[in-house]
Amino acid sequence: MAKESYVDVLVIGAGPTGLFATNALVKAGVNVKVIDQRPIKVAAGQADGIQPRTLESYGLVERLLNEGNQMHMAAFYNPSPNGGIELTERVPDTTAPTARYPFEVTLHQGAIENIFLDSMAASNHSVTRPCVPTSITISENEKELRDPQAHPVKVVVQNLAPQDGEPDTEVIHAKFVVGADGAHSWVRKALGIKMEGEQTDYIWGVVDLIPETNFPDMRNKCVIHSEKGSCLIIPREGDGVRLYIQLSDKGALDSGTGRIDRTKVTPHKLFEVAQTILQPFTIETPKSFDWWTLYIIGQRVASNFSINERAFIAGDACHTHSPKAGQGMNAGMNDSHNLAWKLVHVLRGWADISLLKTYEAERRAYAQDLINFDKKFAKLFSTKPQTEDDQDGVTHEEVMHAFQIYGLFTTGIGIHYTGTSIVDTKYQSLASGLVIGQRILPQIFLRATDSRPYEIQDLIISDTRFKVLVFVGDTGDAKQRDKLNKLAEEMKGVLSPRAPGGDVSKLFDIMTFGTTKKEKVIYNDVPPFFRTHWSKVFIDDVDTLGKIGGNGYEYYGIDKKEGAIVIVRPDGYVGTIAPFNGTEHLKNYFANFMSQA
Amino acid sequence: MAKESYVDVLVIGAGPTGLFATNALVKAGVNVKVIDQRPIKVAAGQADGIQPRTLESYGLVERLLNEGNQMHMAAFYNPSPNGGIELTERVPDTTAPTARYPFEVTLHQGAIENIFLDSMAASNHSVTRPCVPTSITISENEKELRDPQAHPVKVVVQNLAPQDGEPDTEVIHAKFVVGADGAHSWVRKALGIKMEGEQTDYIWGVVDLIPETNFPDMRNKCVIHSEKGSCLIIPREGDGVRLYIQLSDKGALDSGTGRIDRTKVTPHKLFEVAQTILQPFTIETPKSFDWWTLYIIGQRVASNFSINERAFIAGDACHTHSPKAGQGMNAGMNDSHNLAWKLVHVLRGWADISLLKTYEAERRAYAQDLINFDKKFAKLFSTKPQTEDDQDGVTHEEVMHAFQIYGLFTTGIGIHYTGTSIVDTKYQSLASGLVIGQRILPQIFLRATDSRPYEIQDLIISDTRFKVLVFVGDTGDAKQRDKLNKLAEEMKGVLSPRAPGGDVSKLFDIMTFGTTKKEKVIYNDVPPFFRTHWSKVFIDDVDTLGKIGGNGYEYYGIDKKEGAIVIVRPDGYVGTIAPFNGTEHLKNYFANFMSQA
Structure with missing residues (x-):
């Protein structure tokens, strides 16, 4: 006797990628179920690097900063003329001048999963585990596939620890399925999606430990x-560190399959290699290792990220690469960040189902960039250093150059979506500092009513709404107010017909940013349509100490007289920009992907 | 049948003052009991202003910022030539350039009490309520009074809601008692302590409401x-505001007693006065008021703050004044902040019992300043504005002048303790920017090991330990290292004999602040005695973006070659300063109030 159930979205896999998606959907009120094959969540090891972009505006940052370690500097060690290694240079760990948080955070994967699990628990949601999918089928009925309210995906799962009286087999009928089940993704294989790319012969080992050492850059x-050989050190929360250690010995490979054979190596053996690499510095052998693993670097991207925009794959399920640049977990969470709001808009009937095509278009292009970057980066790390005897080796300058030019990429700050229905660059010149298709730049504005400084990224929260940022200029000027009153009427004409149940604020969060100074501004000079609450009116002025704020228009490249309307997507990326006399452009922009108004 | 019990400290009164003290003692592991006569904590109204100094370094700030409202600007309205009022000027609400948080926070008293109650609950402590004291006696046995481990105070309390089987009368034998039971303090009266000062005839009303208004400065x-008449507006958390309204009508006084008779006024009547004062702006009459009260301004200070340093009073129990400058709750919490660590040191046997005399010396001097300030401030608020017809009125310039010169005082930033055994100004010139007896100035340093920026106030936490800040200069210089190694030996000689159980870190938290740059610093160049952990070594350098940090030595007025040793008291106030060759001075400083080593 199998149980039958119906959900809007079934998420398969409860790692950071799956939990990010689940939590986002839960918070949006979507009927979602998440299953995972592991009986409990991971307790140690695994992914641990959180990039600056990931720290921005997902609502995770408070706990990540409280619990995680911060990496601000990177130190480069190379062969010393006296033997062993020596410090060549220390530089900032991140090279992304617009980043709000100019550092990486490290925190073990279990702690990151906890953030999502706690958030879900507050909404009475949890992971069904251990539970494995055994079959997935997608209806071929065209009409069903076009109807966002149909349940065309059928997934049969085995609950390995059913509650009393519950059958262990469940047939789940889902409107959408998200496969976030890792590099060996069952969903990907079941859907027949191929991974494209190749494997290198670089073998690396990883050990997590608490070091006793005289090495000054731990x-x-x-x-x-x-x-x-090469070694990468990543400090972690508490006193812990992770060592990535290159193995020149191919003895860890199974000669038959060419795969890693973990039984042929021990963490102590790995650690001995690290001790040799670190000389003349000493690091004591610890009593135990918190976690360890071995891997061969391979770079692969899935040929498709979805089947019929009904079953999707995300995270390691659709892209694998070397872990050393700390990208994996970030790429996966960003996949989910990109997908979740689109599912919500389609499920609510706000967007056409074709919006979901933009997931693969945006995220597969990113994944390919990631793989190309990783090939170059992994090679640099895995090649021996240049020495007098070995002129073919890699130089410090080459490593440093790569480290810095890829900074925008590795921090996630440079992610740039182009060529989809939700990115329209027509009026890019109106805000030359804000790149359409990139995330909104951090900047501090004052709230007009109380001069409290706000980071705009804290206003642009992931609440599934489009943000309508009206840069209104000087509202103390009577002529400007006339212009704004006219604009407000026109914007009402654009936004109101799309308002669910007549409530514009369900779909759009409107805020204004003026140029009047805090001593003079009268917040009720802003037209009422643009200020649904006193907290929605902001000004571009310095704070009371004159230390922060006041540079927004200039930084964004917006003219103080002309103003601009900036539309930010629910995931924080700039969707389009329009001039005050360009409300028709906005009408067309929304018509491109939203349901018929 | 009365129950008999023994505690280290009995706190009477569970408002912010009593809870602050209780929580601090609980966290220090002291056996403490707190009782309150109210059956439940306050739900609305009461005190609500939190000053910049209170936001600094008590570990409260995270929740206060999450839950509270922030006041950054103050607006001044005066009679308009067209009738009614008009905006004269807006200025920053706080004038204390060194404040870490340049604004006030407002949050209702119940929410503030919750911060302490939650913290106590995490240590399995709670308030015994409703419970009233009925008698207090202090032993007159000199030997007992001198012995910190004796229980010379006997308090009989009535538990008004005893648990099953418990007697309702309890005889509590306490080593120390803290009376934090408000303006009408039972403890104060029972101990026969007099209030000194007088009452004015200014009558004010207070209403809390959610306003619907066109007034732009709400x-x-x-x-x-x-x-x-005069009115003061204080915005509060959410959409709420508090109005302080001057009543010119003496009808609210009971002609017999001269006291307020609340039955003669309603909040609606108060509100109508506010509506009149606010003209030409309109504010709609709300359906209800969240809270309201009436008071007559009086300024009084208790003649003593303790009896034999065994029973203390704190907060409103020892000083009352007008509420409009938002001082009351802050003064009370600072009383507790001053007292709690001293009790802990005496109870642990680390300090001589005479240390407790510094509580009254420091806090009564402050209270007298507070009362003197309040007299002037209350008068300015309660006097009519100068107009053509009334040349005797107060001018805007007078109000503004007072507002700004008292800024250091009202923010709490200027609190300055002098003339006690725990403040020694001998070497003030070695750190001209750090005033001995004032709180340590906020400043950002980088942690040497990972270049992570830290606000020094976040390192100087209220954990009952003295902070030993060694400004070590350039540890990259071999001569300086020699000097530091010698200093470390001498400091070991000063601190180790006082170490409880031989563990210096129980009583002293040692940190170093160097001048070597982040690209070059080797943290293990600092002598081991000064770095009990890698996280204790800091440098005065800019962060990786070049935006913050790097100004510490200059701001503190410390010479980069000479260095200095700064001793910070457990409550964050600078206790003394010494040169590298002045360890004898430190020995004497600690000998002044600590137990015989």
């Missing part, structure tokens, strides 16, 4: 190129 | 002087 990211 | 602090 709390910085360290890139160590020694004649004995 | 989210700023407003000082309104109209010809119809």
Whole structure:
């Protein structure tokens, strides 16, 4: 006797990618179920790097900063003329000048999963585990596939620890399925999606430990190129560190399959290699290792990220690469961040189902960039350093150059979506500092009513709404007020017909940003349509100490007289920009992907 | 049948003052009991202003910022030539350039009490309520009074809601008692302590409401002087505001007693006065008021703050004044902040019992300043504005002048303790920017090991330990290292003999602040005695973006070659300063109030 159930979205896999998606959907009120094959969540090890972009505006940052370690500097060690290694240079760990948080955070995957699990628990949601999918089928009925309210995906799952009286088999009928089940994704294989790319022969080992050492850079990211091999040090929360250690010995490979054979290596053996690489510095052998693993670097991207925009794959399920640049978990969470709001808009009937095509278009292009970057980066890390005897080796300058030019990429700050229905660059010149298709730049504005400074990213929260940012200029000027009153009427004409149940604020969060100074501004000079609450009116002025704020228009490249209307997508990326006399452009922009108004 | 019990400290009164003390003692592991006569904590109204100094470094700030409203600007309204009032000027609400948080927070008293109650609950402590004291006696046995481990105070209490089987009378034998039971303090009266000072005839009313209004400054602090009377507006959390309204009508007084008779006024009547004062702006009469009260301004200070340093009074129990400058709750919490660590040191046997005399010396001097300030401030608020017809009225310039010169005082930033055994100004010139007896100035340093920026106030936490801040200069310089190694030996000689159980870190938290740059610093160049952990070594350098940090030595007025040793008291106030060759001075400083080593 199988149980039958119906959900809007079934998420398969409760790692950071799956939990990010689930939590976002739960918070949007979607009927979602998440299953995972593991009986409990991971307790140690696994992914741990959180990039600056991931720290921005997902609502995670408070706990990440409280619980995680911060990496601000990177130290580069190379062969010393006296033997062993020596410090060559220390530089900032991140090179992304617009980043709100100019550092990486490290925190073990279990702690990150906890953030989502706690958030879900507050909404009475949890993971069904251990539970494995055994079959997935998607209806071929065209009409069903076009109807966002149909349940065309059928997934049969086995609940390995059913509650009393519950059958262990469940047939789940889902409107949409998200496969976030990792590099060996069952969903991907079941859907027949191929991975494209290749494997290198670089073998690396990873050990997590608490070090006793005289090495002075154990709390910085360290890139160590020694004649004995390469090692990367990543400090972690508490006193812990992670060492990535290159294995030149191919003895860890199974000669038959070419795969890693973990039984042939121990963490102590890995650690001995690290001790050799770190000389003349000493690091004591710890009593135990918190976690360890071995891997061969491979770079692969899935040929498709969805089947019929009904079953999707995300995270490691659709892209795998080397872990050393700390990208994996971030890429996966960003996949979910990109997908979740689109599912919500389609499920609510606000967007046409074709919006979901933009997921693959945006995220697969990103994944390919990631893989191309990773190939170059992994090679640099895995090549021996140049020495007098070995002129073919990699130089410090080459490593440093790569480290810095890829900074925008590795921080996630440079993510740039182009060529989809939700990115329209027509009026890019009106805000030359805000790149359409990139995330909104951090900047501090004052709230007009109380001069309290706000970081705009804290206003642009992931609440599934489009943000309508009206840069209104000087509202103390009577002529400008006339212009704004006219604009408000026109904007009402654009936004109101799309308002669910007549409530514009369900779909659009409207805020204004003026140029009047805090001593003079009268917030009720802003037309009522643009201020649904006193907290929605902002000004571009310095704070009471004159230390922060006041640079917004200039930084964004917006003219103080002309103003601009900036539309930010629910995931924080700039969707389009329009001039005050360009409300027709906005009408067309929304018509491109929203349901018929 | 009365129950008999023994506690280290009995706190009477569970308002913010009593809870602050209780929580601090609980966290220090002291056996403490707190009782309150109210069956439940306050739900609305009461005190609500939290000053910049209170926001600094008590561990409260995270929740206060999450839950509270922030006041950044103050707006001044005066009679308009067209009738009614008009905006004269807006200025920053706080004038204390060194404040870490340049604004006030407003949050109702119940929410503030919750912060302490939650913290106590995490240590399995709660308030015994409703419970009233009925008698208090202090032993007159000199030997007992001198012995910190004796229980010379006997308090009999009535538990008004005893648990099953418990007697309702309890005889509590306490080593120390803290009376934090408000303006009508039972403890104060029972101990025969007199209040000194007088009462004015200014009558004010207070209403809390959610306003519907076209008044543009409802989210700023407003000082309104109209010809119809004075009004002060304090925005509160959410959409709420508090109005302080001057009543010119003496009808609210009981002609017999001269006291307020609340039955003669209603909140609606108060509100009508406010409506008149606010003209030409309109504010709709709300359906209900969240809270309201009436008071006559009086300024009084208790003649003593303790009896034999065994029973203390704190907060409103020892000083009362007008509420409009938002001082009361802050003064009370600062009383507790001053007292709690001293009790802990005496109870642990680390300090001589005479240390407790510094509580009255420091806090009564402050209370007298507070009362003197309040007399002037209350008068300015309660006097009519100057107009053509009334040349005797107060001018805007007078109000503004007072507002700004008292800024250091009202923010709490200027609190300055002098003339006690725990403040020694001998070497003040070594750190001209750090005033001995004032709180340590906020400043950002980088952690040497990972270049992570830290606000020094977040390192100087209220954990009952003295902070030993060694400004070590350039540890990259070999000569400086020699000097530091010698200093470390001498400091070991000063601190180790006082170490409880041989563990220096129980009583002293040692940190170093160097001048070597982040690209070069080797943290293990600092002598081991000064770095009990890698996280204890800091440098005065800019962060990776070059935006913050790097100004510490200059701001503190410390010479980069000479260095200095700064001793910070457990409550965050600078206790003394010494040169590298002045460890003898430190030995004497600690000998002044600590137990025999």
